[in-house]
Amino acid sequence: MSTPEGSRQKVGRLARRIHGWSWQAFPIGMGTGAVYVTMSGLKNHSPVLTTIETIFYFINISLFLLNTTTLLLQAILFPRQALRLIQDPVKSIFVPLVVLSFATIIIGTINYAVPTGHISPGFIYAMFWVYVAFSLIVCFPMLMIWFNKPHDLKTFTPAWAFLIFPMMLVGVVAFNVLKVIPSDQTRAIGVLLTGYAFQGLGFFMTFFYICIYVIRIMTTGFLEGHQANGAFVACGPPGFTALALINLGRKAQEILPLHGLVSQQAGEIFFATSVLSGLLLFGLALFFFVFGVMPYWFKLHKHLHEILGCWALTFPNVGWISTIRVLGDIFELDGFFTWHLVMVIIMIMIWGILIVLTAWAFWRGDIFLAKEEDILKDTFVGSEVNEKELGNQYDPSERDTPTPMAHYPQQPRSSFSHV
Structure with missing residues (x-):
């Protein structure tokens, strides 16, 4: 393809949006899912709350469909850009986020679609194994890409553990699935054991990342700028593992005796051990949260084009x-229920602030908007037009804002991998 001399190629805004879209869009839906997942655990649960949660659930589904559709269009229209995002050893850490987003949809479906009879427990059981397969299919290729290149300890962030998160979340999905699968059915055993096995795999692998994170901040100090957001990712592995172990232990308390497995006391032992382990990990997660909050405001760079990284909050x-809510039930402490309510309110407030700022950044073109020359370079690859000729086709007075994922050589402007 060649262009007449003196002509100027025009690139539509929609094309720039599709080319500039990235896997970083999925945390917006995951943050939306975080709202209804935390709200669903409130002690005093009214029908009004369920309605609000259902609204967030459908918003999450809409965002998931928007992201997957846009990235599919990107793969069709701009295959080089799509391949670039997947193969890059840094940018590829965001690919598994599509699996995590899918997990929040499964949990929401269990909470809001199964009780109303719109979805059957059998369908949820099938979706559990789809999720397990999905996490393996996505995580292992991305791990191969990531480990194929060396990484600098000085730029390390807990967000690099995103490559393991989908497998770690199998335990969380498992105990939610067991809510709708009768404990006396044989398939409940498979879900329980799979949940435990993957939770162990996911936690210990991510725990290695956390150890490296501690070594990194010992050598370079607290995370700054973009990376200040990534400090909160360290709360994820111990927090989700604590939640999964306690709930899986509670289900093991029912399932193992019903099937006469291991021993007569196996269910009680599983539950007691899970509560003890969960309590220890809960303390670790809380420590990392406080460790991330205290220096956060002073270390963060307040730039609107970096808003996507803030969804790590x-x-x-x-x-x-x-x-917190689960421990309140176990130890019958009302203070835990009040604490949980306060944290849910804070979560909703943070979501409201982030969604407004993200929408504003999107409208201004600070995120998800590729530069015209980036699109034309991909379009004219292999043609007579070289980069110098393409560079002469633009009006320098036009404002083109680079997107966080499409325009950086080493360190992305707005990413959890360097936040």
Whole structure:
């Protein structure tokens, strides 16, 4: 393809949006899912709350469909850009977020669609195994890409553990699935054991990342700028593991005796061990949360084009916040229920602030908007037009704002991998 001399190629805004879209869009839906997941655990639960949660649930589904559709169009229209995002050893850490977003939809479906009879427990059981397969299919190729290149300890952030998160969340999905699968059915055993196995896999792998994170901040100090948001990702593995272990232990208390497995006391032992382990991990998650909050405001760079990184304030904290309610039930302490209510209110407020700022950044073109030359370089690859000729086709007076994912050589402007 060639262009007449003196002509100027025009790129539509829609094309720039599609080319500039990235896997970083999924945390917006995950943050929305974080709202209804934490709200669903409130002690005093009225029908009004259920209605509000259902609204957030459908918003999450809409965002998931928007993101997957746009990225599919990107793969069709701009395959080089799509391949670039997947193969890059840094940018590829966001790919597994599509699996995490899918997990929030499954949990919402269990909470709001199964009780109304719109979805059957059998369908949920099938979706559980789809999620397990989905997490394996996505995580292992991304791990191969990531580990194929060296990484600098000085730029390390807990967000690099996103590559493991989908497998770690199998335990959380499992105990939610067991809410609708009768304990006396054989398939409940498979869900229980799979949940435990993947939760162990996910936690210990992410725990290695957390150890590296502690070493990193010992050598370079607290995370600054973009990376200040990533400090909250460290709350995720211990928080979600605490939540999963306690709830899986509670289900093991029912399932194992019904099927006569291990021993007569196996269910009680599983539950007691899970509560003890969960309580220990809850303390670790809370420590990392405080450790991230205290320097946060002073270390963060307040730039609107970096707003996507701030969504790390939401979903990684769901695990330990939901564990507060579970511990309140176990130890019958009303203070835990009040604490949980306060954290849910804070979560809703943070979501409201972030969604407004994200919408504003999107409207201004600070996020998800590719530069015209980036699109034309991908379009004219292999043609007579070289980059110098393309560079002469633009009006320098036009404002083109680079997107966080489409325009950086080493360190992204707005990403959890360097936030």
